[in-house]
Amino acid sequence: MGLRVENLEVKIEKFHLKVDEFSVEEGEEVFITGKTGSGKTVFVETLAGFHRPYKGIVSMNGRDITNLPPEKRKMGIVYQNFHLFPHLNVMENIIFGIKKGEPMDLIDHLINEFEIEHILKRDVNSLSGGEKQRVTIVRALAIKPHVLILDEPFSHIDEKTKYRIIDILRNLKKKMKFCVIHVTHDMSIVNGEKHFEMNNGILRCVKNV
C-alpha cells in the first residue's frame, strides 16, 4: 500500500524528467534532495497531478491515478512560501478543502496539536512565518490526505519551530496513516527511511532502509 511510480517520463518545454522507480509506503517519510532546478518540484507536482506524464504509471494503494485530476488524488501540498489565501482568515483557510457538514473532530485535533487556537480569526497577512507554516500544514492535513508533499517548507522559519513541526508530523503520519514526501535542501533533517536525489531530471535512490 502507498504511492508507486514506474518508468515515469515528463517533458515540460526543454526540461525532461525521468523516474524509473519510486515508492513511499503508508506512514513512511521519504526525502528528495537535489540542486535548484534539478526537477524536484516538477516531480512532486507530477505526483500531485499538475503535469501529465507522457510515459509511465503513478498508482496509489494499487489504483492507477496517472490521469486523475489533482483534486481527486488526496495529496496535500505545502510550498516554501506558504500560499495561504489572503482573502480568507486563518480558520477559513483551514476549512477551505472541507465540505459542508463534514465532522470537525480532526480539524479541532490538528488545531490543538499545532497550537494555533489563538490565531484562528486572524488575517493571514498578520501571522509570523512559523504561524503561517503551521496553518498551511493543518490546512493540508485537514483533507485527510494519503500523501503530504512538503516542498522546502522550512526555509522561512526558525530552527525551534522547524523541529517542533517535524516532531508533530512524525507522530501524526503514523496515527493518520499518510506518507510524507519531503523535498529539501536541508540535510540536517534528512533521516527518513528513504532518501532520493534528483540530478538533472533523473531521480535515484541513495538510501533505502
Added chain:
Amino acid sequence: MFKFLIVALAIILVVFAVFPLVSIVFKVDFNLLLETLKDKEFLDALFVTILAAVCSTLISMFFGIPFAYVMARYNFPLKGLIEAIVDIPQALPHTIAGIALIMVVGRKFLVGSAFSSIGVDFVNTFLGVVLAMWYVSFSIFVNVVKEGFKELDVRYEKVARSLGLSFTRTFFKVSLPMVRREIVSGAIQMWARAVSEFGAIAILAYYPKTISVLAYDRFQGFGLNSALGVTALVIIIFGSLFTLLRFVENRWKSSESR
C-alpha cells in the same frame, strides 16, 4: 537639486492637466449651468452615456476576464499575435474604428444584416453606442486584468486543487477573488474611457446622442458659447464621479492591504 526638478516637472504636469478644465468651469455663467441641467437633450445624453458605458464595461468583464486568464496562464502558438490584435483598437484613430465597425454591423454587411433580420440594429441605436464604446476600450480592461492574473502565483491555484477543488471552483474561489483589485481598477479605467469616446460613436451611432456627440453637435451648430454649458457640466459631473470612484478604490485597496 534633481529632487526639486522632479517635483517641479510633476507640478507642471498637474497644472497643464487641470488648467483647461478649471478655466472652462470658472468661465461659464452659473445660470447657463442651471439652464443646461434642465435641458432634456442634455439629461438624455447623460443617461445614454452613463448607461452605455456601464453596459460596455459589463460586456468586457464577461468576455475579458476569461480572455485575460487564458492569456496569462497558457502558452500557445500565435499568442503574441492575438495579444497584439486585441490592442489594435487602442492604436487606431477612433473614427477608423467606427468605420471598421460599420463594415461589420452595418445593415448592408454580413453580420449587420443577420442581426437586422432578427430586429437587432447597431447603426444609430443604443446598442451601436455600447458596441462602439466597448470596441475602443475593452483592451484597457483586458490588459489590467491580464497583469493581475500574471502576478498571481499559480501555486495558489495548485494548492486549491490539491485541497479538492475542481478547476471551476478554484477559478471562482481563488483566482477571481485574488485579482479583484485589478478587475475593479480595470473596470473603472475602461468605464472612464468609454464615457469619453466620440469618434467611433459618431460614425456608428450618432443617435441616441451621447454627451460627447451632444457637445460636438452644439459646438458645430451653435458655436462655442452654446457648447460651454454642456462642456462645463460634463467636466464637473464626470470629473467628480471619476475622482470619487478612484478615491473609493484607493481607500478599499489600502484597507485591504493593511
